[in-house]
Amino acid sequence: MQKKLFSSLKARLLVSILSIIIVSNLFLVCFLFVNSRNELMKSLAEQNSNFTYSTALQIHNINDREYKMLDSLSKLPLIRDESVDIRKKWEMINAISKEDSSYIGMAIYDEKGIGYTTTGKYQDLHTREYLTKALKGNVSILDPNWSPVNGKLSTFYAVPFYGQDSRQAGAVVAVVDSLGLCQTVSEMIMGKNSHPYVINIKTGKYVAHSDVEFLKQEKSLYDNVPAELESVIRKIKSGEFGSEFCVDKNTKKEYSVSYYPVGGYTDWTVICSAPADDFLGGLNRLFLLAVVIFCVFTFFAVFIVSAFVLKLLKPLNVLKSSIKMIASGNGDLTKRIEISSDDEIGEVVSGFNEFIEKLHKIISDVKASKDRLLCFDSKLQCSAENSNSSISNIVSNIDIVNEEISKQSNCVDATADSVREVADNISRLDSLVLEQAKGTENASAAVEEMVGNIHSVNNSVEKMAERF
Incomplete structure (x- = not known):
């Protein structure tokens, strides 16, 4: 064209x-x-x-x-x-x-x-x-x-x-x-x-x-x-x-x-x-x-x-x-066209030289930015590798936690059954409760504290699962 x-x-x-x-x-x-x-x-x-x-x-x-x-x-x-x-x-x-x-x-x-x-x-x-x-x-x-x-x-x-x-x-x-x-x-x-x-x-x-x-x-x-x-x-x-x-x-x-x-x-x-x-x-x-x-x-x-x-x-x-x-x-941006006339064509060539000068500066800045980005990229690659290893450790730890949570969940279920059995026994032995009020209150407080601990554990597990 x-x-x-x-x-x-x-x-x-x-x-x-x-x-x-x-x-x-x-x-x-x-x-x-x-x-x-x-x-x-x-x-x-x-x-x-x-x-x-x-x-x-x-x-x-x-x-x-x-x-x-x-x-x-x-x-x-x-x-x-x-x-x-x-x-x-x-x-x-x-x-x-x-x-x-x-x-x-x-x-x-x-x-x-x-x-x-x-x-x-x-x-x-x-x-x-x-x-x-x-x-x-x-x-x-x-x-x-x-x-x-x-x-x-x-x-x-x-x-x-x-x-x-x-x-x-x-x-x-x-x-x-x-x-x-x-x-x-x-x-x-x-x-x-x-x-x-x-x-x-x-x-x-x-x-x-x-x-x-x-x-x-x-x-x-x-x-x-x-x-x-x-x-x-x-x-x-x-x-x-x-x-x-x-x-x-x-x-x-x-x-x-x-x-x-x-x-x-x-x-x-x-x-x-x-x-x-x-x-x-x-x-x-x-x-x-x-x-x-x-x-x-x-x-x-x-x-x-x-x-x-x-x-x-x-x-x-x-x-x-x-x-x-x-x-x-493949252009060499350091070269300039020689201006041999003062007419309109000379002005066009002069404008082109100014354009090449600015383009050369822009390209130089781009190359410097590219070098910095390459440096950052290497650092990011190292961080990513470290993060991968950490994530792998976290995943393995989460698996262990999940196993412990499962075990604790089974223990909680057994405890809950025991609590229900105790509650039944308590209801049957209502008369005994009155006699043993202090003991029961103490036992009830201990049970509530244990249930709270269980809920706290469940909440912690849920939050860890979400973060994972």
């Missing part, structure tokens, strides 16, 4: 101290991790939003550069001069763009949509979407697609030009290699290996992507939209911009998604989606490192606290051993 008690006390102390250490450190680690993660998520959202905005601005500047270049060409006197052959105009604008490898070619069309394509063919293309808008006086851009004219993935920019009388005379078209736009977004990296991409918010089709196959296959972001991205898609369609976190239900991964419209004359929006682990990996590793440090710290804390508790409870263990020795009857 004592062993269980001490073990339980030690266990309670260890559990209490270690619980405080573990809970406090675990709370601190979790608190720091959660707050760091929240701050990092905010920073990530802001960083991703700025990154997306920067990408959108860069693409906007690319488009704006093309528009400005086409606008500059459309304002050249040669282009505006209606008397100049359209073929010469085509040759001039292609000669200007030939120095830039990003251009597939230039095309120019009259107000009816008839003119020279990038390949130099004279064709009627007034049904093309980009040209239809331009012939209506609007700046237009056609999403990248495979051109049936040049057979390349091309982006068409179209700007109207006007004659000297301010009447629209046609449209100037620049055809840019869309791979350049894809190269631009592929060079921009968010996180570990995430690239932004550009879509048309009306159709959802990819305008620029690091993987050209998305454009070749004319994939759309709006095809099979995951439920967790529906709210994001609605905001993208409405032309909003922002940044938020979404969780892929299939992979359970968290993504940081930001979107920003390109603006200008396009319906394009730049989207950047990067796994949160790309940015939280360092924090997660730091958290794992903190957990490892916490485990190591806990191990050393267990070792140190165990040693401390064992040292703290050492006097109690000695006290336990002393109590066991005393309980077994």
Whole structure:
């Protein structure tokens, strides 16, 4: 029971101290991790939003550069001069763009949509979407697609030009290699290996992507939209911009998604989606490192606290051993437990030493009393032996007295018979009595004295019998 008690006390102390250490450190680690993660998520959202905005601005500047270049060409006197052959105009604008490898070619069309394509063919293309808008006086851009004219993935920019009388005379078209736009977004990296991409918010089709196959296959972001991205898609369609976190239900991964419209004359929006682990990996590793440090710290804390508790409870263990020795009857009451602390345990040990001191005194007194009792016992044994011999003598004497009493009783009975006979004789000899009054009185007194002696003897015998 004592062993269980001490073990339980030690266990309670260890559990209490270690619980405080573990809970406090675990709370601190979790608190720091959660707050760091929240701050990092905010920073990530802001960083991703700025990154997306920067990408959108860069693409906007690319488009704006093309528009400005086409606008500059459309304002050249040669282009505006209606008397100049359209073929010469085509040759001039292609000669200007030939120095830039990003251009597939230039095309120019009259107000009816008839003119020279990038390949130099004279064709009627007034049904093309980009040209239809331009012939209506609007700046237009056609999403990248495979051109049936040049057979390349091309982006068409179209700007109207006007004659000297301010009447629209046609449209100037620049055809840019869309791979350049894809190269631009592929060079921009968010996180570990995430690239932004550009879509048309009306159709959802990819305008620029690091993987050209998305454009070749004319994939759309709006095809099979995951439920967790529906709210994001609605905001993208409405032309909003922002940044938020979404969780892929299939992979359970968290993504940081930001979107920003390109603006200008396009319906394009730049989207950047990067796994949160790309940015939280360092924090997660730091958290794992903190957990490892916490485990190591806990191990050393267990070792140190165990040693401390064992040292703290050492006097109690000695006290336990002393109590066991005393309980077994083999304890040395002259020994005292050394007091090594001034705390409550030291007070308990001091009280135990005082108890042992008093117990030792009591036991010493008991031993002295025992020695005296043994002496008295020997004397009593001698007295008892003497008393036994005396009693034996008394018993033998009583037996002799009993025999004498029996004899005297028989004599008394004979005497009584003689007395009765004498009494009869006295009654018969009444007449003689009167004559012999003095003699009879004397004889009667003698008889009464004898009877009294007999009664006295009987009383003495009875008392001796009772005492025996």
